[in-house]
Amino acid sequence: xxxxxxxxPSLRLLSDEGLQKIHAQSLEILQTLGVNINHRRSLEVLSxxxxxxxxxxxxxxxPNEVVEHCLKLxxxxxxxxxxxxxxxxxxxxxxxxxxxxxxxGEGYIDLETREWxxxxxxxxxxxxxxxxxxxxxxYVASIYPDDMNLDTRDVHILRLxxxxxxxxxxxxxxxxxxxxxxxxxxxxxxxGTEEVKKRPLLSVLTSALAPLQFLPxxxxxxxxxxxxxxxxxxxxxxxxxxxxxxxxxxxxxxANVEMLVGITIAQTAFPGMPLMYAARxxxxxxxxxxxxxxxxxxxxxxxxxxxxxxxxxHMPSNMFGPVADSMVGDTxxxxxxxxxxxxxxxxxxxxxxxxxxxxxxxxxxxxxxxxDDDLIAMVRRLMRGIEVTDATLxxxxxxxxxxxxxxxxxxxxxxxxxxxxxxxxxxxxxxxxVWKSNxxxxxxxxxxxxxxxxxxxxxxxxxxxxxLAELDTIAAAADKAAAEGSLTxxxxxxxxxxxxxxxxxxx
Amino acid sequence: MDVLQRxxxxxxxxxxxxxxxxxxxxxxVGHDAHTIMDALVNGMDAxxxxxxxxxxxxPEVLTSAEAMHGGMxxxxxxxxxxxxxxxxxxxxxxxxxxxxxxxxxxxSMMLQGAGFDVHDLGVNTSPEEFMEAVKTHEADIVAMSAxxxxxxxxxxxxxxxxxxxxxxxxxxxxxxxxPVTPEFADSIGADGxxxxxxxxxxxxxxxxxxxxxxxxx
Numbered sequence: 001x002x003x004x005x006x007x008x009p010s011l012r013l014l015s016d017e018g019l020q021k022i023h024a025q026s027l028e029i030l031q032t033l034g035v036n037i038n039h040r041r042s043l044e045v046l047s048x049x050x051x052x053x054x055x056x057x058x059x060x061x062x063p064n065e066v067v068e069h070c071l072k073l074x075x076x077x078x079x080x081x082x083x084x085x086x087x088x089x090x091x092x093x094x095x096x097x098x099x100x101x102x103x104x105g106e107g108y109i110d111l112e113t114r115e116w117x118x119x120x121x122x123x124x125x126x127x128x129x130x131x132x133x134x135x136x137x138x139y140v141a142s143i144y145p146d147d148m149n150l151d152t153r154d155v156h157i158l159r160l161x162x163x164x165x166x167x168x169x170x171x172x173x174x175x176x177x178x179x180x181x182x183x184x185x186x187x188x189x190x191x192g193t194e195e196v197k198k199r200p201l202l203s204v205l206t207s208a209l210a211p212l213q214f215l216p217x218x219x220x221x222x223x224x225x226x227x228x229x230x231x232x233x234x235x236x237x238x239x240x241x242x243x244x245x246x247x248x249x250x251x252x253x254x255a256n257v258e259m260l261v262g263i264t265i266a267q268t269a270f271p272g273m274p275l276m277y278a279a280r281x282x283x284x285x286x287x288x289x290x291x292x293x294x295x296x297x298x299x300x301x302x303x304x305x306x307x308x309x310x311x312x313x314h315m316p317s318n319m320f321g322p323v324a325d326s327m328v329g330d331t332x333x334x335x336x337x338x339x340x341x342x343x344x345x346x347x348x349x350x351x352x353x354x355x356x357x358x359x360x361x362x363x364x365x366x367x368x369x370x371x372d373d374d375l376i377a378m379v380r381r382l383m384r385g386i387e388v389t390d391a392t393l394x395x396x397x398x399x400x401x402x403x404x405x406x407x408x409x410x411x412x413x414x415x416x417x418x419x420x421x422x423x424x425x426x427x428x429x430x431x432x433x434v435w436k437s438n439x440x441x442x443x444x445x446x447x448x449x450x451x452x453x454x455x456x457x458x459x460x461x462x463x464x465x466x467x468l469a470e471l472d473t474i475a476a477a478a479d480k481a482a483a484e485g486s487l488t489x490x491x492x493x494x495x496x497x498x499x500x501x502x503x504x505x506x507x
Numbered sequence: 508m509d510v511l512q513r514x515x516x517x518x519x520x521x522x523x524x525x526x527x528x529x530x531x532x533x534x535x536v537g538h539d540a541h542t543i544m545d546a547l548v549n550g551m552d553a554x555x556x557x558x559x560x561x562x563x564x565x566p567e568v569l570t571s572a573e574a575m576h577g578g579m580x581x582x583x584x585x586x587x588x589x590x591x592x593x594x595x596x597x598x599x600x601x602x603x604x605x606x607x608x609x610x611x612x613x614x615s616m617m618l619q620g621a622g623f624d625v626h627d628l629g630v631n632t633s634p635e636e637f638m639e640a641v642k643t644h645e646a647d648i649v650a651m652s653a654x655x656x657x658x659x660x661x662x663x664x665x666x667x668x669x670x671x672x673x674x675x676x677x678x679x680x681x682x683x684x685x686p687v688t689p690e691f692a693d694s695i696g697a698d699g700x701x702x703x704x705x706x707x708x709x710x711x712x713x714x715x716x717x718x719x720x721x722x723x724x
Contacts, residue, residue, distance in 0.1 A: 406612055408566060409570045409616070433702045434706060
């Protein structure tokens with residue numbers, strides 16, 4: 001009975017009473033104030049389900065029972081398929097957490113020059129290759145090259161990611177229309193809709209627009225992937241003090257309302273649809289006006305969100321992990337990332353997202369992605385807890401060796417030295433003189449070297465050339481539709497993540 | 508598989524149980540002791556290389572060393588004293604006044620694993636005890652360890668005692684331990700310094716004129 005010997009580490013930041021208050025006030029806001037949903041099909045299905053819909057103003061108010069009914073339909077378990085089934089994942093309340101890299105920014109730190117620039121297509125391939133190779137990056141997520149046609153970029157991104165990774169793929173679509181072509185690609189790779197439904201190798205992110213609004217493109221995404229039950233990372237990005245109340249609890253309350261709206265639309269239109277509770281939070285910096293992400297309070301809100309998802313709604317959550325405000329991978333970055341990765345894991349988050357970035361989610365850094373591989377290994381080790389069994393206690397070993405003696409070659413040492421401890425892949429473990437004789441490399445130097453090594457060695461099982469050709473045909477069809485003007489940006493011109501990033505950039 | 512090849516594999520696998528049995532069998536089927544010793548040492552060299560590149564770890568290296576020595580014990584009666592010196596003879600100990608054992612023991616075991624004939628003098632070893640051991644075992648290397656800054660002067664004293672006994676020119680002196688620096692090693696006239704147990708083997712092989720082997724990187 002190994003379970004009985006390990007206490008799974010856990011932490012709660014919200015009391016039972018606090019949770020219930022958040023739920024009760026969320027329902028009250030939904031019923032009395034309502035939200036704006038600028039999406040015709042959503043308004044129709046919500047109206048049919050008994051919501052109070054004003055088609056003119058797009059304001060929707062939700063009777064409690066409509067929301068409560070939908071909450072019962074949300075699965076507690078989400079399956080992420082992968083091109084190689086060994087990388088299939090299950091996100092499940094109470095289960096172990098999984099990880100993905102950051103998605104949604106525009107900048108890239110060049111691996112060799114370490115200079116900032118806009119993301120290019122070759123960076124996408126480098127990023128996906130690293131994520132595919134790193135053991136503690138469980139699935140891959142898209143980054144957004146600046147040198148692609150913006151109208152069909154999502155489609156081409158997916159095409160490249162399918163080629164360069166065998167892990168599950170998440171895309172944050174920047175248009176609603178392109179998603180149809182993405183779904184076609186996944187169907188081509190998985191050989192039909194049944195396999196997609198069983199273990200979808202694509203998931204998508206879609207988002208509310210705080211406070212309490214939904215844009216058309218966000219719900220276009222939901223309605224396009226819904227019939228195939230492709231999992232949605234249901235997102236919102238309120239900025240406390242700007243687009244959400246200034247307080248931690250107020251941010252939790254408003255974000256939860258936005259989550260409940262997404263859940264209700266999804267479950268009304270597609271009962272049983274897999275969803276991840278993936279609210280984010282930023283904090284208005286009262287001096288610079290920036291929306292910050294690396295503060296301890298960001299961590300606290302994210303951890304509270306994980307607790308709300310698991311304890312109130314029994315649904316898996318996806319929370320920001322190693323996210324920082326620093327411009328480079330310095331000490332500030334390390335401190336903020338450590339806090340942000342560890343605490344949500346302790347609070348039961350099922351996906352720790354946002355690996356490998358600097359500058360509050362605006363810039364990707366391949367060196368930090370490699371460093372986060374080590375950070376996540378540490379968090380995973382901690383979450384495994386302290387195993388207390390006769391074997392791990394080693395009383396027999398103590399009797400064999402002590403008093404005096406040493407354990408260097410005792411069988412107990414041989415049996416446990418590899419399994420009991422993790423070994424960081426890009427960290428210094430030397431005395432000073434050896435370190436100096438090895439060019440005094442910093443942790444970042446070691447991570448850079450590890451990135452180079454991975455990029456030089458990592459091989460991805462190639463896709464069948466016939467299948468690749470089929471994917472290219474689908475991408476070409478999207479390009480043609482875009483050229484003819486039948487594939488257009490929806491309102492907003494991008495994801496909420498990019499809006500927030502642009503907002504930050506303009507400050 | 509040839510029995511000699513199996514001996515080599517068992518050493519690499521750190522199989523302390525069956526290595527001596529296989530050595531016995533090799534003798535029975537007519538292999539001579541020197542050939543068997545070569546197989547044991549060859550296995551240990553492979554272990555050293557695997558460790559250097561990061562594929563094997565110290566507990567495994569030391570276990571392989573124990574397996575090799577288990578085999579050596581079987582063929583010992585048929586070997587001459589000079590045969591068993593292997594790479595060279597080392598007298599090792601923690602210096603006078605210092606009771607810290609584990610760093611010195613680790614180096615001692617690593618040196619044995621690398622094929623040195625190691626005489627571990629234990630802790631609190633006086634300069635005279637080092638000197639006597641060098642005489643008795645015709646040591647090629649004296650290896651001294653200290654953890655306490657206060658016991659460092661005994662390293663210098665030991666070198667002086669070796670000089671007075673007329674042994675200094677025939678033996679190499681290497682020092683190590685947390686408070687020891689390369690500058691200190693130079694200042695007392697030691698021949699070598701190793702910052703940790705891992706690099707001590709490389710240094711010892713250099714001191715006995717083995718072809719230089721790269722430090723772990």
